[in-house]
Amino acid sequence: QVQLLESGxxxxxxxxxxxxxxxxxxxxxxxxxxxxxxxxxxxGLEWVAFVFYDGTHKYYAxxxxxxxxxxxxxxxxxxYLQMSSLRPEDTAIYYCAKGSxxxxxxxxxxxxxxxxxxx
Amino acid sequence: QSALTQPRSVxxxxxxxxxxxxxxxxxxxxxxxxxxxxxxxxxRAPKLMIYDVSRRPSGVPDRFTGSKSGNTASLTISGxxxxxxxxxxxxxxxxxxxxxxxxxxxxxxx
Numbered sequence: 001q002v003q004l005l006e007s008g009x010x011x012x013x014x015x016x017x018x019x020x021x022x023x024x025x026x027x028x029x030x031x032x033x034x035x036x037x038x039x040x041x042x043x044g045l046e047w048v049a050f051v052f053y054d055g056t057h058k059y060y061a062x063x064x065x066x067x068x069x070x071x072x073x074x075x076x077x078x079x080y081l082q083m084s085s086l087r088p089e090d091t092a093i094y095y096c097a098k099g100s101x102x103x104x105x106x107x108x109x110x111x112x113x114x115x116x117x118x119x
Numbered sequence: 120q121s122a123l124t125q126p127r128s129v130x131x132x133x134x135x136x137x138x139x140x141x142x143x144x145x146x147x148x149x150x151x152x153x154x155x156x157x158x159x160x161x162x163r164a165p166k167l168m169i170y171d172v173s174r175r176p177s178g179v180p181d182r183f184t185g186s187k188s189g190n191t192a193s194l195t196i197s198g199x200x201x202x203x204x205x206x207x208x209x210x211x212x213x214x215x216x217x218x219x220x221x222x223x224x225x226x227x228x229x
Contacts, residue, residue: 037165037220044122044223045157045165045208050216059216095164104212105155105170112164 002026002108004096009113012086020081020113022096027108030054030074033099035106036081038092038115046092050099051079064090086117123148123209123221130227136197139224141209142190147219149190153212156185156194158205159223165208169194196226204228 008020022034036048049070050059058070067086072079079096093114097106124142131137141148141156148154156169167176169185172192182198192211196203209221 035218045159045210045220046122047210047218047220050218057216061217097165100170103171104151104153104218105167105210106157106165107167107170107176109164109166 002098004098004108004110006094006096006110006113009094009115011116011118013119014086014088014117016086016117017082017084018086018115019083020094020096020115022079022081022110024077024079024096024098027098029077032101034070034072034079035097035099036070037095037097037106037109038090039095039112040089040092043092048094049081053099083115086115088117091115091117121219123211123219125207125209125221125224127222128225128227130229131196131199132229133199133201135199136195137199137226138193138195139207139209139226141192141194141211141221143192143211143219144190147211147213148187148192150214151212152187154185154187154192155210156183157208157210159208160205168207199228201228 003025005023051070069082093112095112096110098108157165159165172187173185213219
């Protein structure tokens with residue numbers, strides 16, 4: 001059974017940094033691209049970042065480009081989101097999501113981890 | 120990367136059908152057959168309901184159907200049930216390995 005478990009959320013001051021982790025199990029992790037999606041309080045879902053199955057290519061939403069870095073460790077079946085220069089508008093629940101083997105969709109999601117950017 | 124446009128809310132009575140629209144541009148919805156739909160209940164992980172415009176993952180009831188015409192995709196839920204009450208989001212591939220979601224639609228089962 002596919003499972004994704006996020007960790008690393010918390011409260012951070014504006015301008016600060018935080019790294020989120022996503023531990024995967026139940027599937028052949030190294031064969032799939034992985035995503036981060038977030039949901040600000042009272043707002044809709046927003047795609048944040050994507051990393052290829054082998055970590056060679058990484059893509060970001062304009063809203064986080066230059067501040068966030070996605071990465072993965074196929075030996076640990078985990079992927080990460082390093083967030084820096086955090087802003088209050090980055091406050092959200094961050095979900096990791098498993099990418100599809102073709103097309104563009106997210107067929108499994110974690111429960112999410114809350115990041116609060118506040119002084 | 121502008122959000123796709125969805126109605127804020129829709130409603131229907133048990134047994135009825137409702138349709139949720141998702142409007143984008145030729146750079147996302149209209150340009151690719153990669154529209155997906157997600158059901159979100161508070162406090163729970165989002166659930167994939169439709170992918171590749173009209174395909175259903177195993178376990179999703181055939182009451183849920185997806186379609187697309189031009190720059191607008193649609194999710195139709197027939198035979199509404201109380202447990203269908205949730206927020207629904209569309210998502211489209213937007214090129215260059217990026218994606219964009221809709222603003223979400225709250226479905227109320229009356």
